[in-house]
Amino acid sequence: MALGRAYSVALTGIDGQIVEVEADIGQGLPGVHLVGLPDTALQESRDRVRAAVANSGQSWPSAKVVLALSPATLPKVGSVYDLALAAAVLNGHGKVPADRLRSSVLLGELALDGRVRGIRGVLPAVMAARASGWPTAVVPQANLGEAGLVEGIEVLGVADLRELLGWLRGEVPLRAAEPAPAAAAGAAPNLSEVVGQPAARWAVEVAAAGAHHLMLTGPPGVGKTMLAQRLPGLLPALEERAALEVTAIHSLAGALPPGQPLITLPPFIAPHHTSSVSALVGGGSGMARPGAVSKAHRGVLFLDECAELGTKVLEALRTPLEDGEVRLARRDGVARYPARFQLVLAANPCPCAPARDVDCICPPTVRRRYLGKLSGPLLDRVDLRVRMLAMRAGVLNAEVSEDTGAVRARVAVARAAATERWREFGWQTNAEVPGPALRQRFRPSRAVLTPLEEALRAGDLTARGADRTLRVAWTVADLAGHTVPTRTDVKAALGFRDRVVA
Template sequence: MSALSKVHTVAITGVDGAVVEIEGCIGAGLPAVHLVGLPDTVLKESRDRIRAAVVNIGIRFPDTRVTVALSPATLPKVGSVYDLPLAVAILLAAERVPVGRLDGAVLLGELALDGRVRPVRGVLPAVLAAKESGFSRAVVPLANLDEAGLVDGIEVLGAAHLAEVVAWLDGSGVLAEPGPLVVDDVDPTVADLADVVAQPEAKFALEVAAAGAHHIMMTGPPGIGKTMLASRLPGILPPLGRREALEVSAIHSIAGDLPADRPLITVPPFVAPHQTSTVSALVGGGSGLARPGAVSLAHRGVLFLDECAEMGPKSLEALRTPLEEGQIRLARRDGVVKYPSRFLLVMAANPCPCAPARDNDCTCTATVRRRYLGRLSGPLLDRVDLWVRMEPPTTGALHAEDTAEEPSAVVRERVRAAREAAASRWAAEGWLTNSEVPGVVLRRRFRLPAKALRPLETYLRQGKVTARGADRSLRLAWTLADLQGLDRPGESEVGLALQFREKGWT
């Protein structure tokens, strides 16, 4: 009669987790380990890792046929996260360890040949999924312990070695518990906005973009400060709330770049891919199940595209869906995954290929200039709310001794107040910023008086703005009103919002 065992773990698909039941069966037959349930190549190789790890901690591996089934069988199983639960399932079936402490528990971790439990990706979303599925305990690699400890309402334990897990199961040992959480609300590596001299219009546009999470485009000659301004944008954004911080941390956990000593990301991320980045690098990709790309890593933060006119048209057009929907769906061989991607887009470009310091020094023909910026399609630019043409500062502004620019902390306080006003207004619907509000809500439930809408009616009649552009202008007007402490935008706020969209390349 064969011996059976049952252990649970979690499979990650995108940012969602699904509980996987692992059944071990030891029966008659030639010595071998058989895995069933759509394992990938990495998981198939776990048979050798598990055997070596069990033997090297002094336990005799079953010298008969071992069958391990992973259910649901139709769900692809990817990665090495199953090593630890597979080893425990085999040890349970062989009656090498007791089963008591595994009730209501999930196990995650990769095994080294000597039995060490290595860290794995996606522990945070896996523990979140386990908690939502009713599990009360999670055993994770010690290196992922603080990350898993971010989840409230579930007991989290960390193991550095398979021998520790065996000792914990038989009651002769204990596992580590999470330490105190360390949180930084401000990234000390982000430079201060006060370092940027002059450019008052661009700074104000950046403040508006931060307050409402509106997309912004900056043009101007090289060295004028476009990159300086963009890199300082995270310094004026308020810290992420608990829910948003967990969302962002889960994505970076799957990507494998979550800091071990600061697992909860509370500072809005800043992602700046190179202009040669491919479509897969921007939106996500890879074989099997797609991994998150730059648009998802920048979720709730900033995606900065420097020299965007130098990027390939396919890469730029791939941004349209995440810009509009706030998420990206990727279909690959093993299924479709969905990643959140609600970010603040900042684009910067030179006016033309030769990029002179002064316009009258330009050697490009009108056709070349049109072709250069024509790489940015109309539908993409229609999703940009603020267009800013930056001009070189005067010599006096650069060398004035009494120049006192506003620091990031002062601007961040205004942005925080504006965001709190917007979040309070849209709390019933779950929206956090004005940029998330559907246009139909602004046009019906929060419709502005006819006088306030007169500039918008004029622009629509003259064909200067599209229907999508009109909705985005209304969102921008609400942000301008929030920055001024107004209950709702008036004619001047709507007019200013349209002027920001009217700014051209020349």
């Protein structure tokens, strides 16, 4: 009887765990038996691995082969274990030594001819290996740039099984990861292309400066989508830690742009209004996949025609908006994905959406029902609400508005002030500050809070709405260069919530 070992990584959401792959070659009828809660793709790896070994010039044991993946209670999903399974069998068969296998994790899918195919989720898998103290990770050549983003661990790329076996025997070196090239910034849409709409432009600037959620309503053609598309251009580039988080999520979703292993700019995700709950927050059978809210992590989630979305879909946003993450329980376990994004909603005032309200042909009940899908608890989480009006005259001859660069400079100054103020508490933007901190340690004077108290007394605000209004007031103050919010800043923040939406 012979026993071989190799190691790989199992992913549950963006969290990884080391998996020990054992191959027992013993007496019995020739065959391959796989244990350790494998899914269908992993069950099929028995045939893939055997064919790849044979087509790489190696002999497969003419005996009973038992392959065990531990921990046995952890569900194993996907084809990421192929490389480790082949190495464990050949180690137990005496074809390769165990020296390098003891200190390396192997990730990759095998083709029948022995080629190593790229896989999803390489970045979080390598990050998990580094966190567990492993010195070396071997990944498919196609994923080498992505895996090389992780520092503190040696990352090597392999093109086929022959190359891996030569490296395990000490005969050939593997390609080491090289520093990832800087992503070239594409031509972002410019804010100067939006004509008029000063109130909505100001709301977008405030949203960018404080990472606040925004809702735009108005008839078709007034610039709601144009403004939303220009919001990411006002946001600062992602810091290293945030860039790795975003890249890890897109790696799991198989959505990394070709030739760009690291995402450094805030993502802009705009799902169609017919999207399901699973498409929005994540889901699927087995282990849940990330949805649009997680792909928009550290960026913007734009829901155009939000009133056309199903009520269940919209209500599914409430938890990620509050918690900044999604926890999805499925058959194979609970997957956790970060989802701290800026939500931008856009909607027409009614189904017929005329340019002038007097031309509306919708009955009052239809108008109420249309935007009534946006429940009070959901709207309470939206800090800025703006009603955009149709442009009448002067559109063609209007002066060019401020461009993205000028507005981005003001946003950067405001964000720097907020970051410096909240640095010792670990917060970066005003939208992240908890309500108790705003009401206690950083509470403005009584005279400044008078408009807020009056709105609460009149029932126009909830306690959560008051906290969110205070956050917006701090952002308005940062843009104005004030060290603390003034009464005018609080009134301006309150005005964003008082605006008529429907």
